[in-house]
Amino acid sequence: MKKRLTIVAFVSFLASIITFNSALADIGGVQSLRGSQELDADNTAESLKRIPRDRETFERDYLHQPPLIPHQIRGYKVDLNSNKCLSCHSWQNYKKAGATKISLTHFETRDGQQLSDVSPRRYFCNQCHVPQADAKPLVDNSFNSVKPLAN
Template sequence: MKKSLQNILLSATAALVLTACNLGTGQNSAVEDTQIGLRNVELKDESNVKNPVITWKGDLPGSNEVYERSYENAPPLIPHSLEGLLPITIESNSCLTCHTPDTAKDMGTIPAPQSHYMYLSTGKKTVELNMERFNCVQCHVPQADAEPLVKNNFKADFRDGEGNRSSNLIDVLNQGIK
């Protein structure tokens, strides 16, 4: 009983101190919704919000420069137009027309990696694409000429000489786990 009374008194004292601190400053400590995010607009009404104009890079598959990955094992950017390839559904995935391992070998395209043909949670390999990963554009996005919204000094450090162009995720997935 005594311990419970002490906790109540301690909580009440803390509440009084915090209230006094807020009253003493004379300032409202609430953050306005126009101060949240990078757009600086009222979040309750987005009717006048204009998205920035983005020039997507890419024409026909195989005819464009391929950008390096942003960091080791980052999903590569899509170096071609997605016109006519969307939407991607579990029943219809146009990406697989060119990017299954067998087809990619014959066509000279980049094959979906082995990590897409296994259940990462169990390590169980599959013959077909893991259907948990059917929605390619959930991770892969088209290349674009877009100015960064904020300054970024990040510099990727690839452990492997090919890390900027290929993935070794399947090899390092459980690295450091015992």
């Protein structure tokens, strides 16, 4: 009797797994960015996005958008001990490097206090600033850029 109950429980368990898996198979037409690629299937990496070389500036799409980076930053080290961006964009080096100096806003604390060096909350540049690339949007959207303000 005990053996029969164990077999019935096991068969019931298998039936619930099959039902659960078939329910997952039909998820209402939702598809991931991966498309129909299975998780365990081999997938080749996309080629690296092309970063345009040293263009002057990029247009901003919305008010207060951080400026985009007009050059390659692969290999730049930005950590607690060093910040490669500051070697060209700091107030001490920007003229010599021919780079844009960092904004005064990067020297303010959260409370508006002015510091003599870059604020810790603004030190990690690539939290806000990213290189412009020829990448297509991941998903379709209907975003429209901000219109320039008239003089």
